[in-house]
Amino acid sequence: MIGLRLTLAGRDRSEPDWYPACRQRPNAFAFAFLILIGSVCLVSANPVTIGSKKFTESYVLGEIARRALNDAGVAAEHRQGMGGTIILWQALQGGQIDAYPEYTGTITQEILKNGQQLSFQEIRDALAKLGVGMTEPLGFNNTYALVMRRSQAQRLGIRSIGDLRNHPEIKIGLTHEFLDREDGWRPLRERYGLPQQSVIGIDHALGYAALANGSIDVKDAYSTDAKIEQNDLVVLEDNLQFFPKYEAVFLFRSATSPDAINALHRLEGTLDETRMTHLNMEAERTKNYTSAANLYFQDDGKSASFAGESFPHKLARWTLRHLELAGFSLLLSVIIGIPLGIVASRGGLIGQAILGFASVVQTVPALALLALLVPIPFFGISVRTAIAALFLYGLLPIVRNTASGLQDIPRSLRESAIALGLSPFTRLWEIYLPMASRSILSGIKTSAVINVGTATLAALIGAGGLGEPILSGLNLNDHVTILEGAIPAALLALLVQWFFDLLDRVLIPKGLRI
Amino acid sequence: MAMSALVKLIDVNKHYADATALQAINLSVELGKTTVLIGPSGCGKSTLLRLIIGLIQPDSGSVEFNGEPVTFETIGKLRRRIGYVIQEGGLFPHLTARANVLLMARHIGKSEDDMQNRLAELCELTRFSGGLLSRYPVELSGGQRQRVGLMRALMLSPELLLLDEPLGALDPLVRAALQKDLKEIFTRLQQTVLFVTHDLAEAAYFGDEIVLMNEGRVVQQGSVVDLRENPVDSFVSEFINAQRGVTLT
Numbered sequence: 001m002i003g004l005r006l007t008l009a010g011r012d013r014s015e016p017d018w019y020p021a022c023r024q025r026p027n028a029f030a031f032a033f034l035i036l037i038g039s040v041c042l043v044s045a046n047p048v049t050i051g052s053k054k055f056t057e058s059y060v061l062g063e064i065a066r067r068a069l070n071d072a073g074v075a076a077e078h079r080q081g082m083g084g085t086i087i088l089w090q091a092l093q094g095g096q097i098d099a100y101p102e103y104t105g106t107i108t109q110e111i112l113k114n115g116q117q118l119s120f121q122e123i124r125d126a127l128a129k130l131g132v133g134m135t136e137p138l139g140f141n142n143t144y145a146l147v148m149r150r151s152q153a154q155r156l157g158i159r160s161i162g163d164l165r166n167h168p169e170i171k172i173g174l175t176h177e178f179l180d181r182e183d184g185w186r187p188l189r190e191r192y193g194l195p196q197q198s199v200i201g202i203d204h205a206l207g208y209a210a211l212a213n214g215s216i217d218v219k220d221a222y223s224t225d226a227k228i229e230q231n232d233l234v235v236l237e238d239n240l241q242f243f244p245k246y247e248a249v250f251l252f253r254s255a256t257s258p259d260a261i262n263a264l265h266r267l268e269g270t271l272d273e274t275r276m277t278h279l280n281m282e283a284e285r286t287k288n289y290t291s292a293a294n295l296y297f298q299d300d301g302k303s304a305s306f307a308g309e310s311f312p313h314k315l316a317r318w319t320l321r322h323l324e325l326a327g328f329s330l331l332l333s334v335i336i337g338i339p340l341g342i343v344a345s346r347g348g349l350i351g352q353a354i355l356g357f358a359s360v361v362q363t364v365p366a367l368a369l370l371a372l373l374v375p376i377p378f379f380g381i382s383v384r385t386a387i388a389a390l391f392l393y394g395l396l397p398i399v400r401n402t403a404s405g406l407q408d409i410p411r412s413l414r415e416s417a418i419a420l421g422l423s424p425f426t427r428l429w430e431i432y433l434p435m436a437s438r439s440i441l442s443g444i445k446t447s448a449v450i451n452v453g454t455a456t457l458a459a460l461i462g463a464g465g466l467g468e469p470i471l472s473g474l475n476l477n478d479h480v481t482i483l484e485g486a487i488p489a490a491l492l493a494l495l496v497q498w499f500f501d502l503l504d505r506v507l508i509p510k511g512l513r514i
Numbered sequence: 515m516a517m518s519a520l521v522k523l524i525d526v527n528k529h530y531a532d533a534t535a536l537q538a539i540n541l542s543v544e545l546g547k548t549t550v551l552i553g554p555s556g557c558g559k560s561t562l563l564r565l566i567i568g569l570i571q572p573d574s575g576s577v578e579f580n581g582e583p584v585t586f587e588t589i590g591k592l593r594r595r596i597g598y599v600i601q602e603g604g605l606f607p608h609l610t611a612r613a614n615v616l617l618m619a620r621h622i623g624k625s626e627d628d629m630q631n632r633l634a635e636l637c638e639l640t641r642f643s644g645g646l647l648s649r650y651p652v653e654l655s656g657g658q659r660q661r662v663g664l665m666r667a668l669m670l671s672p673e674l675l676l677l678d679e680p681l682g683a684l685d686p687l688v689r690a691a692l693q694k695d696l697k698e699i700f701t702r703l704q705q706t707v708l709f710v711t712h713d714l715a716e717a718a719y720f721g722d723e724i725v726l727m728n729e730g731r732v733v734q735q736g737s738v739v740d741l742r743e744n745p746v747d748s749f750v751s752e753f754i755n756a757q758r759g760v761t762l763t
Contacts, residue, residue: 416604419567420618420666421593430617434608509608511650 047075048260051088051097054081054471055204057142057224057276060283061101063293065250065264071297072263080289081471082461084177085110087374092132092253096382099252099264103142105244107134107251109183117244133254133261136268137247140224140276144178144243147221147233149211160237161192164218168195173202173216183244185220191242205477222246224273226281248276271296287481289472311484314469319488322465325458326451326496329387333394333447338440340395341402342428355403358396366393366457374461386458386465393454394447401443405436437508445500452493456485466492518545520674520706521566526575528561528730535561537730539575543674548700548707550721552714554753557727559710563676566708567598580673594618597672601682603663605651611662612647619669636665639699657688664696668703675700677709681716693719714738714757726750 048069052062062078069076079097082088089111091097104123108114112126124134146161148170153159156167164170178184179201188194202210207219208227221228221235223246228235248271250264271279275296283292340358344351364372369389379385409432417427433440459467466489473481505513519542528536536558543549551559564570566577568589577584579592598604605614615636619629637644640661651659660680667675680696681689697720700707709720717724718738726734726741734746745751 412600412602412604413606415564415569416598416600417606418569419593419596419598421590422618422621426621431606435606437608511606511608511610511652514650514652 047077048099048256049097050076050078051082051091051100052078052080053085053088053100054083055222056226056280056283056289057222058101059289059472060279060292061138061248061250063289064267064296065099065101067290067293067297068263068267069260072259072266074257074260074263076260079464080468081459087461090374092251093130094377095253095255098256098260099250101138101248102134102251103246103248104137105143105183105246107249108244110181113182120247127251128254131254133252133256135250135252135264137249138267139248139269139271140273141245141247142222142224142273142276143238143246144183145221145223145235145238146218147211147225147228147235148218150232150234152217153234153236158236160239161188161194161242162239164194164196164236165192170196170218171216172196172199172218173207173210174199174220175204175207176201178220183242188242191240203474205474209477224276224280226277226284229277229281230284287478315484315488318464318466318468318485319492321463322452322455322467322489322492325383325386325390325455325463325465326448329390329455330394330444330448330451332387332391333398333451334444336391337395337398337443337447338402341399341440341443342406344399345403345406351403354399358399361392362396366454367460369393370457370461382461383458383463385461386455386463390451390454390458394451397443397446397450398440399443401439401446402436405439405443406432408439409435434509435512438504438512441500441504441507445497448496448500449493452489452496456489519543520545520580521708522578523562523565524576524578526565526572526577528558528565528570528572534730536565536572539730539732541725541732541735543706543708544723545706546704547722548705548709548720549723549725550717551708551710551725551727552712552717553727553733555712558730559727560678562727563598563678563708563710566674567593567596567676594622594670595673597667597670597675598678599660599663599667599676599680600678601680602656603651603659603666603680605659605662605666607651610648610650611654611658614651614662615647615665615669617666632669633665636668639668639702640664641695655688656684657692660684660692661695664699673706675705675707677707679710679712681711696720714754726753728753 050062050065050069052058059080062080066076066078082091082097085102085106088097088100088102092100102111104120107123107127108118112118112123114126118126120137127134146164148158156163158164158167174185179199185199189196200216202216202219207216208231210216211219211233212231218236221233223235227233250267252261252264279292279295282295283289286292340354344354361369366389369392370385373379373385373389379388413435414432417431422431455465456467456470458465459471466485469481469485470489471485473479473483473485521541521543523539523541526536526539528534539558539562541562551562553559561570565572566579566584568584571586579595582588584592605611606617609617612633615633616629619632633647634644636642637647642658642661642665646654646658651662654662663680681692684692693716699705700720707720709717711717711720721738724736724738724741725732728749734741734750736744741750742754745754
């Protein structure tokens with residue numbers, strides 16, 4: 001796995017060599033810690049938090065709710081595109097968010113896991129037992145639908161889902177959520193007796209591109225999806241009435257402030273399907289959810305106060321959060337990683353276990369690591385989870401470089417330090433660590449660059465950062481928006497690299513640099 | 515004789531997993547004298563030095579310093595009374611010459627005045643230019659590094675000075691100059707010295723007492739004349755003869 005010398009020089013030394021402990025005058029390392037600590041501070045306020053799922057309509061509804069709450073004098077923030085149903089529901093129950101837009105069909109099938117159709121009141125009663133309230137329908141039914149290219153549908157004479165039975169060669173691409181849903185692909189195929197065996201899972205936004213270029217012929221969509229019109233697609237008729245009703249509502253924690261709940265109730269019955277489709281189209285055309293949401297209030301005859309956040313402001317917000325994620329996790333990696341590296345440098349079973357653990361963590365894909373952390377109660381959908389995952393990722397380079405830097409110190413110098421009569425702590429702090437500083441710092445630099453890159457994934461669990469525009473760009477299939485996040489992230493990685501090159505000059509003792 | 519021994523090794527044995535390093539060693543280092551350990555590579559002479567400074571422990575037998583047994587508990591304090599110099603000086607590359615010399619004195623909290631006075635003394639003693647004290651080891655020549663290593667070992671005025679082939683890596687001219695200076699220093703300080711070398715000429719030059727070792731044992735002990743005139747076995751005469759042309763003029 002790693003070609004490390006695990007036997008330690010001076011194995012005859014009968015005295016324990018180094019122990020991190022007690023006081024000493026501060027030196028360059030302590031200074032570096034202070035810089036890092038100082039550069040990271042977590043902002044914490046307590047506004048009402050609105051969540052949204054990772055698709056346009058949910059983003060727009062989330063923005064509408066945020067604006068409605070703000071207009072009602074309630075401080076609110078919107079965490080965009082946090083993921084799928086389960087993630088949002090867990091976040092709501094865990095209190096990481098206070099409200100989010102949901103659909104009645106999804107509530108019955110996915111959250112309450114009830115096989116039958118429930119009446120509106122039955123749903124509300126069941127949710128109340130879980131400490132969750134629900135508004136009346138917002139006014140539109142966004143049910144699932146299967147869509148295909150209009151030209152192909154006409155050529156093959158396909159008008160309903162049932163017609164697909166006669167065309168087994170049709171290629172189907174579905175979102176992962178639809179593939180797995182209780183009311184998704186499997187029961188649909190059974191009900192209609194569809195012959196298509198090979199179905200691929202594909203991201204919702206990318207699926208439209210795949211549909212356009214002919215990679216797939218049929219995909220799942222929402223009936224108010226703006227892309228249906230834009231891409232000249234047709235909705236296949238659900239002739240067996242398989243899909244349940246998907247009335248849009250807001251779910252909120254019962255503990256949310258009454259002012260906030262009242263503001264959500266005022267949205268009931270104000271959005272019909274035409275209007276929602278129009279807002280969705282606006283969002284996709286302008287690439288700006290806030291301005292689309294503002295249209296809702298404009299049409300309502302209220303004043304449109306602002307047309308969304310300006311780009312520099314957004315960029316500053318993303319970058320700051322990005323640095324916060326990468327910086328705080330790096331700080332943790334340094335604080336935990338260097339002591340672990342010191343222990344690992346002494347070899348033996350514990351040393352191998354530490355290096356083994358750090359290496360194994362590195363092999364888990366970042367996305368999987370996030371997914372593994374989310375169900376753990378302390379973490380959930382939060383910045384904490386993102387920082388924890390990044391911290392684990394940053395560990396290996398620091399642990400490994402600390403260990404190898406210490407092991408590379410020649411035995412003769414090690415023994416000179418012991419023979420002089422220096423205490424174990426002084427040997428470590430004043431002799432061994434400074435001598436290994438180049439290796440340790442290059443490990444920290446590697447971790448920092450990795451963290452800045454990996455932190456873009458934090459947006460997947462709603463932790464923000466420069467991954468946010470990348471993710472919404474992916475959702476909108478809009479390259480400019482993707483680049484708005486990707487370019488600053490790459491520049492940031494370069495800056496971090498330079499910063500640490502500079503830090504080398506300050507922290508590596510002069511005698512090791514000439 | 516036994517009354518003036520500073521260090522005594524009594525029936526010391528040391529084994530490594532693959533070989534015997536030291537076998538039944540009995541040895542005295544006399545106060546105020548220079549004792550030279552000599553022998554071929556791997557004969558155990560460096561191991562013996564490392565044992566006295568407590569870098570390794572004997573499997574059996576004991577080591578006494580000033581009549582007190584050297585143990586795990588006492589070695590920490592004892593090290594301040596022993597100076598240890600290795601090949602190339604063993605200087606820490608991230609510290610200046612000055613910081614290397616003062617390292618231990620600072621650690622035990624000596625006053626700044628005392629340290630500066632002692633440093634000036636040592637520079638004079640070892641003929642090291644004070645202007646070079648702010649240089650790092652890489653900026654010094656081999657001979658200069660060795661002088662700094664010696665200053666560091668002498669900083670706390672140790673009762674015993676251990677030198678492990680201190681001149682081994684130096685070119686002949688520098689080596690000759692340093693040999694002369696070292697001899698002067700030892701005489702001036704009336705220093706008790708245990709000196710390891712594999713060079714018979716060096717041994718003859720320094721040694722009041724020469725201890726010839728082979729394969730972990732002391733083969734013969736005495737003056738260089740003793741070794742030459744009355745070799746105890748064929749190894750001794752072979753060792754002497756191998757270096758004769760160079761050593762004895």
